[in-house]
Amino acid sequence: MTDEPDLRHHGDAEVRAAGLVDLAVNVRTGTPPEWLRAHLAATLADLAAYPDQGAARAAVAGRHRRPVEEVLLTSGAAEAFVLLARTLRPRHAVVVHPQFTEPEAALRDAGHTVHRALLHAGNGFRLTADAVPEEADLVVLGNPTNPTSVLHPAAAVAALARPGRTLVVDEAFMDTVPGERETLAGRRDLPGRVVVLRSLTKTWGLAGLRIGYVLGPAGLLGELAAAQPLWPVSTPALAAAVACSAPAALAEAQAAAETVAEHRAHLLKGLTQLPGVRVHGEPLSSFVLVELAGAAGVRERLRSAGFAVRRGDTFPGLGADWLRISVRDPATGDRFLAALAEVIRP
Structure with missing residues (x-):
């Protein structure tokens, strides 16, 4: 028996039952937009040819x-974590938690010992100067x-x-933040x-x-590319990289991102009015x-009420008393808030 969190649990597992309103997966609703669907559909005529990354990397x-040498295209960001874990040889690897668990899982799968630097709710999960040991x-x-x-x-991230x-x-x-202001x-120019x-x-x-990508020093990206299979990114995915990089x-x-910010403010206002519900720090992305x-019991009762939310106990540094809620439009948010008020009522 272990108290270790399940690093392989992801939000999509919460919404596999039909009919649930999805507040567990942080993908923008109503997507892909119609213009992007049409663009991807047009690539089907090119599937007989092997993918050519040139235009996508340039975009x-x-x-x-x-x-362009500082861009590596990957089969989603998750592949990048695996490539880094298989390529790097760290002596002291540190993952700052709570955060997405796939990086730690990939490092452990590759045989690396992983040290955790835990940020705390008490100071709003802020990154402090002493959070990461110098030997990392x-x-x-x-x-x-x-x-x-x-x-x-x-500045705080760059200081690491x-x-x-x-x-x-x-x-x-980062693209859920208007202006991507802290990217x-x-x-x-960093050491x-x-x-x-x-x-x-x-x-x-x-x-x-x-479809995802890595930005970094050309030498390191060359090492990561050498660990990829041939043609790791499909022709439709490459077309998406070009299209989504256009002005x-x-x-x-x-x-x-601006709409998400408005909808998040609406959700947060409703959450603050519910007894016993606490938000730590300042949420600035597409989830809270x-x-x-x-x-844990609240999550199950919400499922019975038709809403799926993400459990928090699979993230190191959290536990059974945490839930992640995706930001949706105010009408959906209001229905969720009403259901949450009902299931937490004494």
Whole structure:
């Protein structure tokens, strides 16, 4: 018997039952948009040819103002975690928690010992200067962080960079923040090796397509590429990378992030009015983490009421009294708040 959290549990497991309103998976509703679906459908005529990454790498490089050699396309951000785990040889690997559990799982699968640096609810899960031990030569953290929804200042994250250290920043949700104001995606001036991971899954609704990318030093990305199989990213996924890097798509993503911010404020206002429900820190992404006594039972009662939310006990540093709730439109949010009020009523 172990008290270790299940690092392989993900939100999609919460919504496999038919008919539940999905507040467990952090993918924007109503996606992919129709224009993107049509663009992807048009690639079907090209499936007889092997994928060519040239245009997609150039588009991503241009979007982040980096040389194309500093872009690696991957089969979703999850592949990037596996590539890093199989390629790097850290002496002291640290994962900053609570955060997405796949990086730690990939490191452990590759035989690495993983040390956890735990951020705390008491100070709003803020990243502090002493959170990571100086001897760490590999540091992994999310920004904004899943599941806390906390956006760390870019200066605080950049301060973790050191000569001899690889700093991996998972920015899978950065495009849910208007202006992406704390991103390190364009930074090339920091000491050590700074690697930024991005995903097109959340904003564009492409979880089933598997497309993400890595930004970082060309030498390291060359090592990661050598660990990939041939043609790791499909032709439709490459087309998505091009389309979602275009100016019109970036403007749409910005508008979506602003809408998420409005809807999140509505949800938070309702949550603060419910007895025993606590939100720590300032949520700034497309989901909210809440603490409430007996959350495991609450989650099951919410399922009976037709709503799926994400359990929190599978994230290191949390426990049975935590739930993650995806931000949806105010009408859906109000129905959820009414159901939550009912199931927590004494």
